[in-house]
Amino acid sequence: MADLSLSSPEVQIALLVVVATLVLIVILKLLSGGKRGSAVLLVGPCNGGKTTLFYRLKDGSTGLGTVASMQENEGLVQVRNDKDRVVGSLRVMDLPGHPRLRSKLEQYLKDASAVVLVVDSVELTPNKTEAAEDLFEVLTHPTVARRRIPVLLACNKADLETQAHSVDFCRRTIEKQLDTMRKTRLALGGDAGRAISALGKADKPLQLAALRSPISVGEISAEKGEVAEVMRFLAKLV
């Protein structure tokens, strides 16, 4: 065996190679945009106003309007407190609501710091099943349950006053849907049962306020710019 001292050329070359490889790996990681920070997710059924809300939060305006999203939007939002001072910035992600792109939700929940469920308060009843399913998937996700990620149920389109349902109605409808869903999914047993414990005990009717992850409810209008509830929610996270 050769003398393995630091002065010998073989050891030096070996060390150099190792260091070079490490440096290369670090560079690649930075280049590949590994922004593994936590993000706030905007989820909800189709046509709820997620993309509108996203642009309202990010730019302060809705521009020329939006169409159904085919892909997620990501951006930095300047969070303002009640006195309209910027307290920080958060990364916000707007996920498409189409069922075909539903698999992205699970993927992004892994490093979410908070979730905003945007529902259309005018067309609540036809979409209540999907809204409840989204909420169900969010709440029973292991990461969410473990970290007790806060959730905000934002009832959008409050500007259509007469047609929009009240916040209480939205909350109760979603609660009822979740309750029924909990009972049926629990019956299936297996792993699903463990995850559902995050939704509270099955014998009591489900209360959003009583769940492990703190869930708040609020009404907003992304179109008209009344998004104070969301701003307050985000301010708590900064």
Next chain:
Amino acid sequence: MLDYVLAFERGGAILWALQFTSLRHNPLEAINALIRGCLLEERLGENTFTFNPKSGAPQTLKWTFHNGLGLVFVAVYQKTLSLLYVDELLSNVKEEFVNVYKPGQRGYRQFDETFNRLLRDAESRADAAKKQPVMRSGPPANAKQTGSQAVGAQAKKGAQAGKDSGDDDASAARKGAANGAVGNTSDGSAGGEDGDNSGGEDNVRAFDVSKLPKGMAGRGARGVRGRPVPGGAKVPDSGKKKEDAPAPKVKKARNWNTLLSSGKGDTPTRIDYTEDGDGPHTASDMDLVSGASASATEDEGRGVGVSRMDVEEDEYDDSEFEEDEELNNGAGRAGSGAGASGSAAAAPKKQGLLASFVNSLAMNVVGKAALSRADVEPALAEMKRKLMERNVAEEIAAQVCDSVGRNLEGQRLAGFTGVAAFVRNAFEEALSGILNKRSVDVLLDIKKSQARGKPYVIVFCGVNGVGKSTNLAKIAYWLGSHNIKVMIAACDTFRAGAVEQLKTHCARLRVPLYERGYEKDPAKVAYEAVRQAEKDGIHVVLVDTAGRMQDNQPLMRALSNLISLNNPNLVLFVGEALVGNDAVDQLTKFNKSLSDLAPTTAAGGGGGAGEGTGAVGRGQADGSALTRRHGGVIDGIVLTKFDTIDEKVGAALSMVYTSGAPVMFVGCGQTYVDLKKLNVKSVVKSLLK
């Protein structure tokens, strides 16, 4: 002429819009319908989309993508107009817009002028193209014009007609130049669309199907499977079984009593005779009887075991997959390196060797160059071959490959991925997206209708011999294990032994059977069964129907009648996993016949409308509301005989893509517990292996 032009990001933000005419409905409705109904459904191969607004005339939408920047350009115009220049205009707009585009900016007022200029250019070019042939070849051209206009009038889509008449003129002009005689050119004027058809017909006539021997005629007309000719004698499957039984006299009859809890009868012997012995997927009788199942309480009465629907599948082993991935990637990168340099060298021969090497290096290593169609072609062709090997129907494989190709065009590779790996990832996403459909939560819906006090009606339909009755029994077992009261309605009043088969199942499952014997109207039997169920407080009614060929009009009409009369909550199409290209045909024809042949109701008016208004809560079919019906009557698919295929799982993809309905149940054996959910990850893995 044009109603509306729009440029938007894939993320949803509208970048630029121009409205030409005032419409009664919100123009964005059409765009949303396009996105939800077509662009997101991997149907990028079609290049027009028709939108029927609630008020106003139908509109046609054409679009183009800029995949590099993630932009979409859409032009909307009235369907009745046939505008020839739209495609060209859209591509010009795309090129011009890229020059002014700045990421993050929304609202490009200055682009209006550019667009108007492009529009004027395109319109004038289209007019010039129309006028030119008339001036070139005098009298024959007039005859050609009228001839081709007649052809054009026959064509279905207005836009297509415009294109075809243009093509007719061009091809006829060429033929005229070659022959130089009016007679010939007038024959040639029947060219274009019609010519192709007549040519095709000639071919068929030359090969006279009726002259073939009887058996071959059936096979030729039907396909490989050789199913019985429609309307003819329905070969009873039970007949075949009866033939086999008495032949070997020494064969000991199997005693089925071993499956019941009493344990009377012979000791169960090995049933699985495949080479590897008792496979893990077929539970032997011994296991079932000895109660190796988890929940003992529910099965004491049955003694058969927990339905595999309720058993969580082993989480798909990611580590094992990654090993394969690496091997494939290694091979893929080597292959793609060779492939990319090969294709780069083959196509433009002018590029020197050094240039092509740098090009492939640029793509694979640095990821700067945008992918062109030629780069992905070999990988796409490979993928298509792979999919077809896995029993995906040929046209579905072609459509999926085409739409993935369109998505990839113009995208940039991330650093260090080869073309093959990139294409493979795109395919994985596309296939997962197609198969991951929002499935109806049956148990939830049953509870809802329980609350309303009405029975939940499920109808099973499909072609002959796919396993409707068997899987119906399995689903009855599964529902029963969740304490749901089930009733079976025997609406197969045609096939000998169908009712007895269901009687046997009902005796073993201990569920009531509603039957009226044979030769009765199935629709009425189902109706009375539902009424009986309501009286008895039954939660779910499972309706078994006779198997029928998708081409058999009277039988499809009868089925459609049954569905519209009883208004079931769920219509399940039962298809076997062994089916090949016929899957597409079966599903399209079932969907089409069931909606077209629906009897008109007083309130409805049209066949489709009758179906729509008669069926409460069926949702609209315009793609805007999230409907369970993707433009069809079938709500879900039951994929049967899944245990007979190992990796050739392509039928699942064909069926889901064609109908838009999710696969709700998978039958994987012939005992009651052999029912499970579709495991999308493992299906996609098998398809891409």
